[in-house]
Amino acid sequence: MLQINVENCTGCKICEQACPYGAIIIDPETKKAKVLDNCTLCGSCINVCRYKALSIKRVMIPLENLKNFKGIIIWGELENKNGQLQFKKVVYELLGKALELNKEINEPISVVVLGPPRISALIDELFYYGADIVYLCEHELLQEFSNDGYTTVLTTIIIDKKPSIVLYGATIKGRELAPRIAARLNLGLTADCTGLSINKQKQLVQTRPAFGGNIMASILSPYTRPQMATVRPNTFSKIKLKQPKKCQIEKISVKLEKQSIRTKIIEEISSKTELINIEDADILISVGRGIGSKENIKLIYELAQELKGIVSSSRALVELGWTKHPIQVGQSGKTVSPQLYIALGISGAIQHLVGMQTSDIIVAINSDPEAPIFKVADFGIIGDLFEIIPQFLKLCRKNKESSL
Amino acid sequence: MKIIVTIKQVPEANKVAVNPKTGTLIREEVESILNPFCEYALDMAVNLKIQNPDLKVEIIVISMGPPQAKSALLRCLELGADKAYLFSDRAFAGSDVWATSLTLKEGILKKIGNFDLILAGKQAIDGDTAQVPAELAENLGIPHVYYGFDVEIVKKRINVKKETEKGYQVIEVRLPALVTISKGPSSIRRLPSMRDIIEARKKPIEIIDAKSLNMSEKRIGLNGSFTQVVKIFSPPIKEAGEIIDGNDSVNAAEKLFMFLKEKKIV
Structure with missing residues (x-):
């Protein structure tokens, strides 16, 4: 529990303001800090107390016991793109990050690839991006992703290889697979990280946003190995090596029974028009209620084509039935982080902002000068998108002609 | 049929921020609300109850949190749940994903026993981790399906429409199972009536402490957590x-x- 050193406490009230749960107050009688029942021990108050009056007793186990665990394992998530299997972009991004972490710990980097038979041709690419070893497990029952099948195989590999770190993309599949593995192996797990580094004790410091991106938290898994995290796609850069690493492939054979996979896909519906996942796009042209009518969305597609971008949308349009859910950005849709995000007629409610505010460049056009989207925009125009976009398209076309 | 809905009370996310100059959290009258995705899960349960009158569905909501979380449970009772349990104890404070899922598991086994389906929100808007449901499912030894937006009961199985990156899948899974809900059935969004509010006050909310779950101190709260927030x-x-x-x-x-x-x- 939270301990208060009453002698050090000056009753300055900084802790009171710092607590996100309103769980610490200055007692009006004693003028000292007092903890209430709803304290979650999140530690927000400890960092801000200038008088060392607050502390939480945390038990540490000797680091020596953790030294048997070595290496970084990355889950090599595959996706089916137009009928062809390939690695998701986040796999390369995780490899890039692993190369960086390795400057501090210098341990082998491996990728675990699970899939149907005859996928070994895919893996050569991984050695150009930093993999030392690929653990390959091919099995008919791994053709389709399943929590049960993939958990079984991955846990087997983790137990056998004893890595110090395991990383997953915080994708739809990664986010449901990683906690299942963590629970099976009794491990700590940090979700949706946007920062990873190694501290002086050689621990993995996992940083992630919370409260819709309004605060950041750094998290350690001090007692358990491997340290596991899911990582938000489009956060880290991939690094292509001049020389590929020496190929080392280890085939893993597993016994998998059909009955042990308790879920069955009985139907699969892909929206045909939106074959490209908006999470992978470099440029997103996002449209909101300001577009006025369904027909007007044509203009947005025109702009997307000109900029070689993909169209995404706010929740409002999905609810109106003008756009489909797979392209929805925001808390109840997808979290995107493209190079360029252009928000057209989107006011920018907090639920939308949390889904896109980490984009590299944000451009917004909106007729309402008070629209919250302008607070996160790098470039904003207060005006009518139906006048500005056609003018902009003209400029793009003129520019193209003159450069020919 | 017993459907358990796991819920969380959360501070309204957009009102919590850090003052960049002092590094302290700014909290302007943070209001606590029932996490919206948990409300979707509850709506889904209520929908199933209405659609399957012959199954005699009982909806039990559970939560872990401070005593104040009772108000979120009360809201669930107003919206159609039958019974509520709140696992609340100072000793649970500081629980991470692992410790939370373990406490919920013990709570379910000791207080509810057999169940058919667990519905959970896809994530809580304060932590956004989306990890507790899968860990709970694993700890209970049942399968899980994430990002469901429609659930249909077919004898001893359910068909779940699950969001994917490019559309959706229909997943068949045998009960008992856990499903997280990303969108509520739109047909059921409504405000509780005066009658619902009065009725809800007659329904039971039981508050359960660590002792009654008979869990050792080492397994709960901060001591039982594998991850620690350091900054x-x-x-x-x-x-x-x-x-x-x-x-x-x-x-x-x-x-x-x-x-x-x-x-x-x-």
Whole structure:
């Protein structure tokens, strides 16, 4: 529990303001800090107390016991793109990050690839991006992703290889697979990280946003190995090596029974028009209620084509039935982080902002000068998108002609 | 049929921020609400109850949190749940994903026993981790399906419509199972009536402490957690962008073009 050193406490009230749960107050009688029942021990108050009056007793186990665990394992998530299997972009991004972490710990980097038979041709690419070893497990029952099948195989590999770190993309599949593995192996797990580094004790410091991106938290898994995290796609850069690493492939054979996979896909519906996942796009042209009518969305597609971008949308349009859910950005849709995000007629409610505010460049056009989207925009125009976009398209076309 | 809905009370996320100068959290009258995704899960349960009158569905909501979380459970009772349990004890404070899922598991086994289906929100808007449901499912030894937006009961199985990156899948799974809900059935969104509010006050909410779950101190709260928050800070502040007036659309389009040219996009 939270301990208060009453002698050090000056009753300055900084802790009171710092607590996100309103769980610490200055007692009006004693003028000292007092903890209430709803304290979650999140530690927000400890960092801000200038008088060392607050502390939480945390038990540490000797680091020596953790030294048997070595290496970084990355889950090599595959996706089916137009009928062809390939690695998701986040796999390369995780490899890039692993190369960086390795400057501090210098341990082998491996990728675990699970899939149907005859996928070994895919893996050569991984050695150009930093993999030392690929653990390959091919099995008919791994053709389709399943929590049960993939958990079984991955846990087997983790137990056998004893890595110090395991990383997953915080994708739809990664986010449901990683906690299942963590629970099976009794491990700590940090979700949706946007920062990873190694501290002086050689621990993995996992940083992630919370409260819709309004605060950041750094998290350690001090007692358990491997340290596991899911990582938000489009956060880290991939690094292509001049020389590929020496190929080392280890085939893993597993016994998998059909009955042990308790879920069955009985139907699969892909929206045909939106074959490209908006999470992978470099440029997103996002449209909101300001577009006025369904027909007007044509203009947005025109702009997307000109900029070689993909169209995404706010929740409002999905609810109106003008756009489909797979392209929805925001808390109840997808979290995107493209190079360029252009928000057209989107006011920018907090639920939308949390889904896109980490984009590299944000451009917004909106007729309402008070629209919250302008607070996160790098470039904003207060005006009518139906006048500005056609003018902009003209400029793009003129520019193209003159450069020919 | 017993359907358990796991819920969480959360502070309204957009009202919590860090003062970038002092590094302290700014809290302007943070109101606690029932996490919206948990409400979707509850709505789904209520929908199933209405659609399957012959199954005699009983909806039990459970939560772990401070005594104040009782108000979120009460809201669930107003919205159609039959019974509620709150696992609340100072000793649970500081629980991470693992410790939370373990406590919920013990709570379910000791207080509810057999069940058919667990519904949970896809994530809580304060932590956004989306990890407790899968860990709970694993700890209970049942399968899980994430991101469901429609559930249909077919004898001893359910068919779940599950969001995927490009559309959706229909997943068949045998009960008992756990499903997280990303969108509620739109047909059921409504405010509780006066009658619902009065009825809810007659329904039981039981508060259960660590002792009654018979869990050792080492397995709960901060001691039972594998992850630790070591620092909380403000996200790097973004420099204010350039906002221009677009009344002159030609000029505005030109400026936009120059901006994107500078960034090497056009």
